[in-house]
Amino acid sequence: MTYLDFLPQLPFPANPLALFGLLLLAGLIGGELVKRLLHLPRITGYVLMGMLLGASGSGLLDDKLIAEARIFVDIALGLVLFELGRRLDVTWLKKDRWLLATGVLESALSFAFMYFALVYFDVKPLFAAVAAAIGVSTSPAVVMLVSQELRAEGQVTERALNLVAINSVIAFVLMTMLLSGVHHEYQAGWITVALHPMYMLAGSLALGYAACMLALLLARWLCKSAERHLVLLLALVAVTVGAARMLELSVLLALLALGVMVRNLDRRHDLMAVDTGRVGQLFFVVLFVIGGASLQLSEMAAGGGLALVYILARFAGKSIGVLSLTHFSGVRAGSAGLLCIALTPMSSTALVMVQGTADLYPEFGVKLSAIVLSAVLILELLGPIAVQFALKQAGETNEEKQQ
Amino acid sequence: MEFKSSHECSVGVELELQILNSRDFNLARDAADLIGLLEKNSHPGLIKPEITESMVELNTSVHRNHDSMVSELRQIRDAMVTAAERLNVRIAGGGSHPFHNWSDRRIYPTERFKRLLDVYGYLAKQFTIFGQHVHVGCPGGDDAMYLIHMLARYVPHFIALSASSPFQEGQDTAYQSSRLNTVNAFPLSGHAPFVQSWSEFVAYIDKMRGFGIIESLKDIYWDIRPKPEYGTVEVRVFDTPLTVERAALLAAYVQSLACYLLAERPHMPSPDIYLVYSHNRFQACRYGLAGNLVDAHTQHSVGLREDVLATLRRIERHAAELGNGAALQALAADIETGRSDARWLRETYKRYNSFNDVVRLQSDLWMGRAAESP
Structure with a gap:
């Protein structure tokens, strides 16, 4: 006993709230610097700041702190996927079937291209398939946030978001199907092989449906009150994210389902189209800082060459899909090319899809990282720039167009 | 500047329309894609850009009566609806968007619209309001000038009958037509000078050009102006109605009225019409058909509703000859029952308590998807 026992003991225990605030500040500063000095999207700044603080940089943000921040990342992902789901308009897909066809084709082609490219370079087919499935999805967070930051509106923006929603769903379904293969590979019982993917798929959809109702x-x-509806939606997003975690379901699919359902099942138009983006902004910054901190430059050495092949195959597959069908939707000439560019981003959010599997079978996670993480690293930095370029070229940002 | 003669009492319509997103029904920015898509498919009439990317204008061809007008309008509307659905946007009538914010608007990128932004600043974006223009054919320039000064008396009729802009930026303005308040801000708005012959008018325009105030008639935003290259008088005070059917009724009214005025020449033009002009116009904007009108010819104040009904009776014969009899009866019936677009908008808002729902139903109505009652 001393007279100074009331003072806190070193080292200070980690405090999630302080961590949240500090991550927010770090992201804010990084984003602003990148915007001012390099005229790049703020998101790139958040990621760079994350890298500086994380394993690739100073190492301040270690695995333990990243785990502490998981809850904020979950909320951010929940909001992004919910918003993305709300953009998926089934009525539109019925009126413009070419858009749906484009989404399916670019997903299928990019999967096939990545899969065969990896197999050609001697990656085991199952790993190649899982890596390809991850690559099918474009990062919802990046496309949503860049379009939000630039306040972009128009056909390229809307179509890009709908294609992202479609390829996210397809990627998820592919992943769930491949999960059986992974279980099998690691000699899980046949009941697990059959039931786990089914539980994930049906359970997540049911959760989304319940929250929607x-x-x-x-x-x-x-x-009708925009304020109350905003609180309602934020509450339901939080509940659904939490419930998905508790029930070991997919946060991604449950929230995407919730978004799609509130948009498309609301026949009486009871729910107002309130924008959760402003509140979400707080969490999105943290999402990208943590995303950056999780990236490891050392992975580049391990998977650099293969990652390049993977990226090129992905880009080729998506582009051929988009270029061959977009024309039929009747949008302005040049839109298809810009859509290809807008679909480039890949982010660590894609890895959330395998996280469950990697948790179950750590060895599998390690093997997969070698292939995918370097690609994520490259595209997490280039992705926002690509989307910004595409939306600006399309003339859909809030800047006045030049003649 | 020559006035090209056209068939007396022929009629054509321009409608400025709202392009909406189908998420929260705010204004969208898809004019270029919509116009591009419509160019690929054949349809009657013309579809053109307007000052901001959230607007699109349709033009009909020249018509002799209401029936052919309404059928062409429906065809153009259907073509627009089909194209809009492929782009997941909606189209709506109405003189103003109930809750959009002018600062979100972007100028449609052409040389002319860019220059308007340079000259008028924020007014160019606030000009995202939606009007109907009706062209009536005139045999000559002198007739056109006569018609302009005669129709000036009826401007309050046109405003009250079409009023469909009670809301601006999420507020009830208390006006039936708030749209014209926006037009008033432009220095070249208002009415034509009191000159009675085409040659005097040409001299006036030349003078204005000499002062460097205008380059052409295009720079002038009067409520009624001559359009010499079409050989028409263009009435520009209408709010875009909520349906194409209503737009056709209003066109039939102007057409029949013009026909009556040109055929019977009931009064000599008098400069007094412009003494009472602003008062009458304001009454119609603020109160609609419940406002009053000071008649410069008789110097009496009359209720606008009664004056419109009396006018409809007076022009009955000419309307019937044109084949517009039934159309004007329908218009009269609406007046008797108190039905108006502004009222429909207010009642819809009262019922749903959300502007998003108002715009959604407003676009259902224009796109021909819904019954009329809110």
Whole structure:
């Protein structure tokens, strides 16, 4: 006992709130610097700041702290996927079937290209398939956030977001199907092989559906008030993310399902189209800083060459898909090319899809990282720049167009 | 500047329309894609850009009566709806968007619109309001000048009958037509000078050009102006109605009225019409058909509703000859029952308590998807 026992002991225990605030500040500064000095999207700055603080840089943000920040990352992902789901308009896909066809074709081609490219370079087919499935999805977070930052509106923006929603769903379904293969590879019992993917798929959809019904019911009861509806949606996003974690379901699919359903099942238009983006902004910054911190430059050495092959195969598959069908949708000439560029981003959010599997079978996770992580590293930095370029070229940002 | 003669009492319509997103029904920015897509498919009439990317204008061809006008308008509308659906945007009528923010608007990138932004600053973006223009054919320039000064008396009729802009930026303005308040801000808005012959008018325009105030008639935003290259008088005070059917009724009214005025020449033009002009115009904007109108010819104040009904009776014969009899009866019936677009918008808002829903239903109505009652 001393007189100074009331003072805190070193080292200070990690405090999630302080961590959140510090990550936010770091991201804010990084984003602003990159924007001012390099005229690049702020997101690139968040990621760079993350890299500086994380394993590739100073190492301040270690695995333990990253795990502490998991909750904020989950909320951010939940919001992004929910918003993305709300952009997927089934009525549109019925009226413009070419858009749906484009989404399916670019997903299928990019999967095939990546898979065969990796197999050609002697990657085991199962790993190649899982890596290819991850690559099918374009980062929802990057496309959503860059379009939000630039306040972009128009056909390229809307179509890009819908294609991202489509390829995210396809990537997820592919991943869930491949999960059986992974289980089999690691000699899980046949019941697991069959039931786990089914549980993931059906359970996540059911969770999304339940949350959606609750949202519509409460929205009707609350009457039309943008403020109350915003709180309602934020609450349901948080609940759904938490429930998906508790039930070992897919956060990604449950939230995407919630978004798609509130948009498309709300026949009476009870729910207002409130924008969760402003609140989400806080979490999105943290999402990208943590994303950057998780990236390891050392992976580049291990998987650099292969990653390049993977990226090129992915880009080729997506581009051929988009270029061959977009014309039929009747949009302005040049839109198809810009859409190809806008679909480039890949981010560590894609890895969330394998996280479950990697947790179950750590060895599998390590093997997969070698292939995918370097690609993620490159595209997490280049992706936002590509999207910004595409939306600016399309003339859909909030800047006045030049003649 | 020569006035090209055209068939007396022929009629054509321009409608400025709202392009909406189908998410929250705010204005969208898809004019270029929509116009591009419509160019690929054949349809009657013309589709053109307007000052901001959230607007699109349709032009009909020249018509002799209401029936052919309404059928062409429906065809153009259907073509637009099909194209809009492929782009996942919606189209709506109405003189103003109930809740958009002018600062979100972007100028449609052509040389002329860019120059308007340079000259008028924020007014160019606030000009994202939606009007109907009706062209009536005139045999000659002198007739056109006569018609302009005669139609000036009826401007409050046109405003009150078409009023569909009660809301601006998410607020009830208390006006039936708030759109014209935006037009008033432009220095070259207002009415034509009181000159009675085409040669005097040409001299006036030449003088204005000499002062360097205008380059052409295009720079002038009067409520009624001559369009010598078409050989028409263009009435520009209408809010775009909520349906193409209503737009056709209004066109039939102007056409029948013009026909009556040109055929019977009931009054000599008097400069007094412009003494009462602003008062009458304001009454119509603010109160719609419940406003009053000071008649410069008789110097009496009359209720606007009664004046419109009396006018409809007076021009009945000419309307019937044109084949517009039924159309004007329909218009009269709406007036008797108090039905108006502004009222529909207010009632819809009262019922749903959300501007997003108002615009959604407004676009259902224009796209021909919904019954009329809110």
